[in-house]
Amino acid sequence: METSIIFAVAIIFFVLIIIIKGVKIVPQSDLYVIERLGKFNKELHGGFHLIIPIIDQVRAILTSREQLVDIEKQSVITKDNVNISIDGIVFCKVDDAMEATYNVVDFKNAIANLAMTTLRSEIGGMDLDDTLSNRETLNAKLQNELGSAAANWGIKVTRVEISDISVPAEIERAMNMQMEAERSKRAVETKARADKEAVIRKAEGFKQEEILKAEAIERMADAKRYEQEQMAAGQQEAMRLINISMMENEKAAEFLLAKDRIAAFRALAESGSTDKMILPYDVAQMVGATSVLGDAFFKGVSNANSNNS
Template sequence: MENFATILVLGIFFLVLRMFRIIPMRALAVKERLGAFKGVLKPGFHFIVPFIDRIAYVHDAREQVIDIPKQRCITRDNVEVDVDGVVYLKVVDAQKASYGISNYHAAVISLAQTTMRSEIGKMALDDTFRERDKINDKIVMEIDKASEPWGIKFIRYEIRTIEPSANMMNTMEKQMEAERQKRADITLAQGEKQARINVSEGEKQAAINVSTGEKQKRINEAEGRSKEITLVADATANGLKRIAQAIGQPGGASAVKMRIVEQFLEEFGKVLAHSKISVVPGRIAELQAYFQGLSTLTGQTAEAAKPATQQPRSAK
């Protein structure tokens, strides 16, 4: 009797556990009644009829991360590369995720791999490195269309690594080395070109500066000579003017003649002093008469130079 009571209590406890179910916040549960879909149980407390209703599937409602294994792809330019990635998805329809496909995780991996091979095959090797974002967007678009009947929403896809084969890596390293050497040669050539241009520009500017300075120097010298000639001419004109005025004065003509005689004698004395041959005038009488006339002229000049104020007194 006691055993029967114990079994009854355990049976009632088991029925109570089957009648009430608590769905956690992170999950979505699919309820079946007599093997047919009855509804989706959201997080919270739910009543289930024992032996009639049952929880057939429980799906994680959070965003899930699925690792896509590495696979070998061939690019448009026939280069083999190993590509792997990560896909982010979320269950949005628990009914489709339960009855639309048996294992959506395996289906997602296979679909992501085939789509990735297709997109990589449309691009050259260099484009696969430069356009990762475009590849990711295309893969997400294609997978999202194909997985719509599964109740799955693809959020994003990320390519982690793209690794060419060992031979291709060796070839790429040589190509990069050649490209770097090419850029270095181009940079050096451009530097030398710019240096020559700068030197020629400097020489050109220096020549222009020298010619400009020479031109200005000649202009200044010409202006200086012009001013010098002008000043000399003005001074000569002023001197001649004063000489003419002095000659116009009483006794001026005699003074001029005396000055000419003095200059003649001075120059004639210099000739006699430096000459190795005795110079004797051919016309001694004329030279004597010339000096006599000079003495007379000197006396007249002295008389003319006397003060003119004495003449009015003698007139009185």
């Protein structure tokens, strides 16, 4: 009786072990590679799975999450024979668990070594200035080269970053001096362009000023000419009206002369001079006639004396 109980317990225990071995609960981010009798059978993703105990075995457990592969710092010689130190980071993830298990022994180590050799090859064909300034281009080339090789291992390279590029101290000093020289050169060129622009703007301003002056003089001349033309036209019209008036009325000319004579007497009377004498018009005519008679008398006497002699 006791032997049968022990045998039953043993069988139950064996069945439990078989069940436990046959049940696989895979986490969401893991990938299980299952072999059946030493040969690849299937790939298990996250969830509940059943396998045949003893016959099926878990060959490898991989993660589907993105992984980081560190590229150790190494010395690299550029195309212009400058020895620099460089390191980087490769981001990758398992795309095919079977290939990552059977096509490569250690895909992380393989990617790291491939990244170092590819980095040496790429930088060996670039100058130092290109290496420092075209880091994005270098990252893209590395990702392309690593992606092509890692695809055979079931690995997808998502990103490559060059984290640090170190140059020798003497090269760094030379680069700093070069940068200072370039900045000084750009400053001189900028100042020269600014001075040139200032001269051009000043000349343009002077030109505009002279043009405006010439336009102002031309407009003033036009205005003065217009004024003179209008005055001449007014005078012409006044003379025409005077002629018409004189033809229609004989006293018009005497009226104008009397008007001018009155204006002249008024100006003479308002002047501050004391050596002046104002006579009526009739007296002035009489004085004029007397002067003419006196001249004639003295001229006749002179002729008589000359005949007697």
